[in-house]
Amino acid sequence: MLHVAEAARVSVATVSALINGTATVSPELSQRIEQAIRDIGYKRNAIARSLKMGTTRTIGLTVPHITNPFFTDVVSVIQQAFDRAGYAVMLCCTDEDLNTQDDQIKLLLDRMVDGLIVARVGDGAILKRIVDDANVPVVLLDRICKGVDTDAVVLDNQRAVFDAITYLINLGHRRIGYITGTSDISPMHDRMAGYREALHAAGLPIAEELIRFGNFHEIDGYNATMQMLSSHDRPSAIFSANNPMVIGTMKAIRDIGLSCPEDISVACFDDFPWSDVFQPQLTTVAQPVQAIGEQAANLLLDRLAGNRDAPPRKLVLKGRLMIRNSCRPLGAIAQSMSA
Amino acid sequence: MLHVAEAARVSVATVSALINGTATVSPELSQRIEQAIRDIGYKRNAIARSLKMGTTRTIGLTVPHITNPFFTDVVSVIQQAFDRAGYAVMLCCTDEDLNTQDDQIKLLLDRMVDGLIVARVGDGAILKRIVDDANVPVVLLDRICKGVDTDAVVLDNQRAVFDAITYLINLGHRRIGYITGTSDISPMHDRMAGYREALHAAGLPIAEELIRFGNFHEIDGYNATMQMLSSHDRPSAIFSANNPMVIGTMKAIRDIGLSCPEDISVACFDDFPWSDVFQPQLTTVAQPVQAIGEQAANLLLDRLAGNRDAPPRKLVLKGRLMIRNSCRPLGAIAQSMSA
DNA sequence: AACGCTAATCTAAACGTTTCGATCATGTCA
């Protein structure tokens, strides 16, 4: 900018005024300055600007796994929204690890991001502290934390799983396996509650051996399914509360020599583009990814626009059960349906 | 830092020296400074540091679509690599649009990223100019550009498709449909060359009506497949040169009342985690995503470590044909196999 | 006792912006 000013024989203040339109500058000087900018190929240095202005027009976004299609879709939507608003997005994958998450959030705050969208991991205590003394707006995505009182957009997970399990029960299933991630994060907790609620509402007992915990990866789903299917009294249906784990479930079913839906019904959380093309076509709980991403972006953009003092807003969206052909009716119901 | 210096009754230079370990500071002052840092909760401002140092320890990464599992996987690997090296990653999705890409690269350069990994889009001319006068190292990912002479990591696309098509030919297929993205990007161009080369090597004619262009999306694959299957002399096999489009192909096959592989064989580029679980299990060309991501990251990290003047390095990796059950033998070959 | 050497510390200038307040023409009005 100094060079531009010199070339145009004006002060840097005038150049700045012209570029930002913060003051009127005469047509004559405007022209000289614009010419100089072109000649020199001047680009404003956003870092210097950020330092002076205290704002970077950059936000931080952390997700546990970017290879999980649910997060991929949401990230994509969020990215587009901020792109439109002239913000850059720094993406971090925490790999479902608490320390990684803390490090990355610190890294983002060091870089003075203007805001944060966090699909958090683990206990919220450290997150809360970090966020409290950095003074940036935060939106919680998909997963809320006790004690962290900020904007959030989440699914009504309990209801969604309640519906899915009830569907299985109505098909005649009585022993329904349930594979979940560690329940220290809210969606897993709430989904489990939906499972229990559905069984309870139907007057069915809860068999603890049918509830298996994994760590969100395919291999965890595989192992959990293997265990369940190897037992003497195996379930007639399995619900996987997490998207990548269902792949493991399907592999285990195949490897053990069973087939879905003939021998065992499967449903899971999160929809895929390919769910209704390949066999079996999975019955899933679809999340409104577009809405989730947009709402999260809007909440943050609203704070960034200056609306700092409004009370925390929590948006709860509804899932949708996509019924396909991976679940079979059982017993009397199957009889009556085939009759 | 000023506050810390005051609280510890030292100069800011000493604080800086201690934090960065750039000079020895006495145990006594060290202790006072550390205490002050804790008391005040001081965090170094990375923006101010970047301004002074001329480096942001941030890199830019642009991909056409983050919802494409291939890019998702590569992004994930790259992200991890830079995370380990203490770099942040700014991710941009260009949505396969040239203007968007140019805008985003400008945005990244404005923010003084130290380097760029680009899975480019469209003509490389503007990219080249932008990159030339910003003086940052660039690594081209997946797609190279004529005229842009930088580090790159790509697949041997021609060979990979040659192998896949030759496999189909060996199964007895003679009319093989080919669905591709617009061929102005190198992988699409090279893959097409592989297709033509394979047919040519087998002495088969190239039927131009069996080659269809789409825009990388599911719907494009759907339409292209619909057209091919509606013709009087439809192909016995279809190869989709792009990952999301194959979903469209499968949907079209279903909607037209055919089934794969009984009525038509299908193979495609890029592997999925679910490819070998659901039916039909797709025969695919798997890219070594881990290696691609790591190599790209390494190339850039090497430049960032100061190795600026080495000549451009181009890494060409090999794809692997994953043979599953979505392709059926045909004619005499089928006879002899069943015999 | 004067000197030089080393180690520890500090002063102050930079990095490239933004912006407040000052300056300076110019024209208007009493």
Added chain:
DNA sequence: TGACATGATCGAAACGTTTAGATTAGCGTT
């Protein structure tokens, strides 16, 4: 004609660091 408002431009400080070079203190040599 002088006072004054207006509009355009500029000077310089500030944002929070890093760092070159200056300063100081301590200590062993000669």
